[in-house]
Amino acid sequence: xxxxxxxxxxxxxxxxxxxxxxxxxxxxxxxxxxxxxxxxxxxxxxxxxxxxxxxxxxxxxxxxxxxxxxxxxxxxxxxxxxxxxxxxxxxxxxxxxxxxxxxxxxxxxxxxxxxxxxxxxxxxxxxxxxxxxxxxxxxxxxxxxxxxxxxxxxxxxxxxxxxxxxxxxxxxxxxxxxxxxxxxxxxxxxxxxxxxxxxxxxxxxxxxxxxxxxxxxxxxxxxxxxxxxxxxxxxxxxxxxxxxxxxxxxxxxxxxxxxxxxxxxxxxxxxxxxxxxxxxxxxxxxxxxxxxxxxxxxxxxxxxxxxxxxxxxxxxxxxxxxxxxxxxxxxxxxxxxxxxxxxxxxxxxxxxxxxxxxxxxxxxxxxxxxxxxxxxxxxxxxxxxxxxxxxxxxxxxxxxxxxxxxxxxxxxxxxxxxxxxxxxxxxxxxxxxxxxxxxxxxxxxxxxxxxxxxxxxxxxxxxxxxxxxxxxxxxxxxxxxxxxxxxxxxxxxxxxxxxxxxxxxxxxxxxxxxxxxxxxxxxxxxxxxxx
Amino acid sequence: xxxxxxxxxxxxxxxxxxxxxxxxxxxxxxxxxxxxxxxxxxxxxxxxxxxxxxxxxxxxxxxxxxxxxxxxxxxxxxxxxxxxxxxxxxxxxxxxxxxxxxxxxxxxxxxxxxxxxxxxxxxxxxxxxxxxxxxxxxxxxxxxxxxxxxxxxxxxxxxxxxxxxxxxxxxxxxxxxxxxxxxxxxxxxxxxxxxxxxxxxxxxxxxxxxxxxxxxx
Numbered sequence: 001x002x003x004x005x006x007x008x009x010x011x012x013x014x015x016x017x018x019x020x021x022x023x024x025x026x027x028x029x030x031x032x033x034x035x036x037x038x039x040x041x042x043x044x045x046x047x048x049x050x051x052x053x054x055x056x057x058x059x060x061x062x063x064x065x066x067x068x069x070x071x072x073x074x075x076x077x078x079x080x081x082x083x084x085x086x087x088x089x090x091x092x093x094x095x096x097x098x099x100x101x102x103x104x105x106x107x108x109x110x111x112x113x114x115x116x117x118x119x120x121x122x123x124x125x126x127x128x129x130x131x132x133x134x135x136x137x138x139x140x141x142x143x144x145x146x147x148x149x150x151x152x153x154x155x156x157x158x159x160x161x162x163x164x165x166x167x168x169x170x171x172x173x174x175x176x177x178x179x180x181x182x183x184x185x186x187x188x189x190x191x192x193x194x195x196x197x198x199x200x201x202x203x204x205x206x207x208x209x210x211x212x213x214x215x216x217x218x219x220x221x222x223x224x225x226x227x228x229x230x231x232x233x234x235x236x237x238x239x240x241x242x243x244x245x246x247x248x249x250x251x252x253x254x255x256x257x258x259x260x261x262x263x264x265x266x267x268x269x270x271x272x273x274x275x276x277x278x279x280x281x282x283x284x285x286x287x288x289x290x291x292x293x294x295x296x297x298x299x300x301x302x303x304x305x306x307x308x309x310x311x312x313x314x315x316x317x318x319x320x321x322x323x324x325x326x327x328x329x330x331x332x333x334x335x336x337x338x339x340x341x342x343x344x345x346x347x348x349x350x351x352x353x354x355x356x357x358x359x360x361x362x363x364x365x366x367x368x369x370x371x372x373x374x375x376x377x378x379x380x381x382x383x384x385x386x387x388x389x390x391x392x393x394x395x396x397x398x399x400x401x402x403x404x405x406x407x408x409x410x411x412x413x414x415x416x417x418x419x420x421x422x423x424x425x426x427x428x429x430x431x432x433x434x435x436x437x438x439x440x441x442x443x444x445x446x447x448x449x450x451x452x453x454x455x456x457x458x459x460x461x462x463x464x465x466x467x468x469x470x471x472x473x474x475x476x477x478x479x480x481x482x483x484x485x486x487x488x489x490x491x492x493x494x495x496x497x498x499x500x501x502x503x504x505x506x507x508x509x510x511x512x513x514x515x516x517x518x519x520x521x522x523x524x525x526x527x528x529x530x531x
Numbered sequence: 532x533x534x535x536x537x538x539x540x541x542x543x544x545x546x547x548x549x550x551x552x553x554x555x556x557x558x559x560x561x562x563x564x565x566x567x568x569x570x571x572x573x574x575x576x577x578x579x580x581x582x583x584x585x586x587x588x589x590x591x592x593x594x595x596x597x598x599x600x601x602x603x604x605x606x607x608x609x610x611x612x613x614x615x616x617x618x619x620x621x622x623x624x625x626x627x628x629x630x631x632x633x634x635x636x637x638x639x640x641x642x643x644x645x646x647x648x649x650x651x652x653x654x655x656x657x658x659x660x661x662x663x664x665x666x667x668x669x670x671x672x673x674x675x676x677x678x679x680x681x682x683x684x685x686x687x688x689x690x691x692x693x694x695x696x697x698x699x700x701x702x703x704x705x706x707x708x709x710x711x712x713x714x715x716x717x718x719x720x721x722x723x724x725x726x727x728x729x730x731x732x733x734x735x736x737x738x739x740x741x742x743x744x745x746x747x748x
Contacts (some may be wrong), residue, residue, distance in 0.1 A: 024581075025581050025582060025585065027578075027581070027582045027585040027586070027726075028581075030583045030585055030589045030719070031585050031588035031589035031592060033589070034588075034589035034590070034592040034593045034715065034719070035588070035589070037592075037593070037596070037712075038592045038593065038595055038712075041596045041600065041708065042596070045599075049562075112667060131607075278537070288651045355706050491727040502594075
């Protein structure tokens, strides 16, 4: 810098600027950081604030604002913020602040319900809520439509989010079923009853069941469902049957299903397919009718023990069943008779026909065959199916020496002639037997009288014999002193001794015989009774 | 007020904050060290008002989240629950527990806010050169300085609770984000109090007295 040039004219001096005192201190970083942290928290809070939804409940029981949580699969996804009574004074409306991530599953068919301890059947759920307080359960919906206002379910949905399918069973009565009743497949729990309702015409119940995956693949068009509730004890003509599913189902009831064994590939049934709910396994697996024919049997005897559903057997094989029993009274003949309607379907029960073309079968051929069968003695008779229960079955069989009969084909259904059988026949035989026995008893009484006489005479004989022996003893004593070895006395004594010996032998034989056959004292010797 | 007291600064003297020794700064140098105790010597705390304002703004900024965010998260078998300071006060309020509730209310809500307001008042009055209630204002300052540290009780209790109640899996207590902000409020207000130079209250007052005298003279 050059020095001040004195030759220059005076130049004004620049104003001195004092050094700036008010510089920004570094300490301002602190409030900036604090503010930034505050703003960041606020922003995240605002971003965290998810959608707000309203849920209508029937009661606010167990719900607390700012405490009751909305829980999906164990994860809290929201919280009730307020609970208010609705304008109708019957429901409460709760507002819930949901987690922001829940935005896309708040759809129309989302389901809410209050989770609290519940007991249905043997299932106890929601025990955890005893400690935590009630919470609101959620089940995801499948709809795509967004929704913010919901109505809560009264009871939790049973199907949950488990994959599976719903089927509908037609049941004549509810039995011990209920919501939550388990479904069993080969005694494995495979689902449960979701709901049930009376059909519109009131004729049966529609039971909605949910079969979980993978069991739902075993439900085919041919699947049979039956009530596995409790113990199925049936005392039929075939004997005592006890059928149970599991101990659980004995106590709580249940439905079981199974497929009939077949070689055909099993195609899983569509969801919501309707099935019939049978009352037991046996009925569920009865083969479907093939060619049922009705016949009439008229019994004059008692049909006590015969019931509708009793089997009709041919040679011990079930070929049909009794469908109707209705007694009638003929005022002309003044006699009771019991017409029994049967339905025979041999093919249904697997009877094979040889030399018979089912397609070419005509009515006339059938009639001809039936005619000749009856001519050869085909008769229906009642037989005892079970000795303990006294249940009767209808048996069709060729009865030799049956009184001749013919079929009247103008009748419908055709009457098959009957012969008495079963207890009736047994009663006949027993009566005959008793009559014979009576005769035998009379004979036996006579025999006893004879035996008595015999005994008396035997007694006399014995007394005589004893006297004889005493005499003989005396005689021998006398003879010992009296007789010489070769005297007449001796000879006579010899003869006498011989006779005495014979008598003793006879006695021994009798004693022996009585020892072997003591009954001879009563009945006498065989052959003697007749005399 | 009518009497203008001479100040050390007016006479170019500095008093030591550590030992109270009065000294004259070396010629040319603005700042120096105490010849006796080697403490930094200043006429007045540098940028006192600015620093106090900065700390105060920071404290006020932290005060909002401190009260809105949960300070404690209690997890029991039944679920977890987060409580803010105010919720804690409400929770403690019961026929027998009301004194405790009041303590929390005073120590954790009223004192921090009172401190912020008091410091704000002092800052504004000093900045505007107010000359009234000088003695009152200094008393207020001292009160703020003394009482400030007691707000830390809440933080202290909370951290104790967190460390003591860890009965996994039955029950556990976790600190919430509000606690951090609350501690920041307490620390920042204490820093603000520390950076405020109460002598400024008298400086302006004295200066104005002098001015008045000059004007009337």
